Amino acid sequence: MNQSVSVQFLMLIAHALLVGAASVGCMRWLGSRLAGRDDRLPVAPYFVSVTTVFALFLAFHASTIWTRQHAAEAAFHDAVTAISRLQSLFGKEGLGLENARLHLSRYVDAVVREEWATGNTQPSPRASQALEHLRQELIHASERMPAAFGNHLWRVFDDVVKARSGHHWIGQEDRSEQSWALVLVLGFLSHIAIGWVHADRPSAGRLAIGLFACTTTAAYWLLTRSIDPFAHLDPTYYLQAISGG
Numbered sequence: 001m002n003q004s005v006s007v008q009f010l011m012l013i014a015h016a017l018l019v020g021a022a023s024v025g026c027m028r029w030l031g032s033r034l035a036g037r038d039d040r041l042p043v044a045p046y047f048v049s050v051t052t053v054f055a056l057f058l059a060f061h062a063s064t065i066w067t068r069q070h071a072a073e074a075a076f077h078d079a080v081t082a083i084s085r086l087q088s089l090f091g092k093e094g095l096g097l098e099n100a101r102l103h104l105s106r107y108v109d110a111v112v113r114e115e116w117a118t119g120n121t122q123p124s125p126r127a128s129q130a131l132e133h134l135r136q137e138l139i140h141a142s143e144r145m146p147a148a149f150g151n152h153l154w155r156v157f158d159d160v161v162k163a164r165s166g167h168h169w170i171g172q173e174d175r176s177e178q179s180w181a182l183v184l185v186l187g188f189l190s191h192i193a194i195g196w197v198h199a200d201r202p203s204a205g206r207l208a209i210g211l212f213a214c215t216t217t218a219a220y221w222l223l224t225r226s227i228d229p230f231a232h233l234d235p236t237y238y239l240q241a242i243s244g245g
Contacts, residue, residue: 008224016217019188023209024202027195031202047193054186058219061179065226072170072229076237079163083108084241085156095145095153100137101242106130108238111164116235119228120171123164131161170229187216 083104090101110127138157142150191209198205225231 009221012217012220012224015184015220016213019191020209020213022188023191023195023213024206026192027199027202027205027209030196031199047190047197050186050193051190054183054190057179057186058183061176061183062219062223064176064179065223068170068173069226069229071166072233075163075166075170076230076233078159079167080237080241082156082159082163083238086160087242089153089156095141097137097141100134100141103130103134103137105242107134108242112235112238115164115167116230118171119230120167123168127164131164167230190216 086104087101089095090097090104107127107130110124110130114124115122115127135157138153142153145153191212194208194212195205198208
């Protein structure tokens with residue numbers, strides 16, 4: 001599912017056509033096999049038992065995807081805010097720590113150019129090195145300032161570190177391929193169940209399968225837009241956060 005928007009759309013359309021055709025074919029086969037055998041046709045409400053299981057797993061799958069997206073948004077906001085606060089503290093109107101500002105700028109540049117380019121799946125050695133140099137600068141600076149101010153400075157620095165760790169955890173987290181597979185299988189079985197209860201009414205069955213295929217495709221399309229939790233976030237805000245101060 002980690003494809004471009006156009007490729008994902010074509011994949012979902014092809015999936016809908018394939019599942020719809022298979023369901024209609026299954027419905028026709030069952031209709032021919034069960035002709036005159038009404039006692040073997042399931043009652044109409046039967047398909048609800050299958051579609052309900054599908055809907056539950058689809059809801060759990062969607063919840064996982066959107067929770068991951070919300071976590072990425074929160075970590076992004078925390079990172080930008082903390083970097084902006086550090087930049088202000090290091091500026092001329094703050095502590096005047098030019099070396100610390102330089103290391104912070106190098107850290108941000110590495111994060112934007114290297115970590116965000118890989119979807120935050122791999123930590124950048126250059127970013128880690130800049131962060132360590134920044135840590136050393138803060139150790140030396142905190143020795144020359146009141147304890148309360150030093151503690152505040154370290155809290156802001158820790159916010160930067162935690163936000164970066166949060167991005168890496170989200171980026172490296174399992175992208176639920178197995179969950180996607182289960183949802184697609186259950187969706188296919190739901191199409192079959194709808195076709196089965198309409199085996200004696202093929203025209204109505206084709207319409208029901210077509211409507212259900214459109215519904216599931218719309219749901220899948222919405223979810224695929226959120227697979228990458230960082231896709232709609234703009235890392236240039238990191239650069240804006242260090243442009244002042």
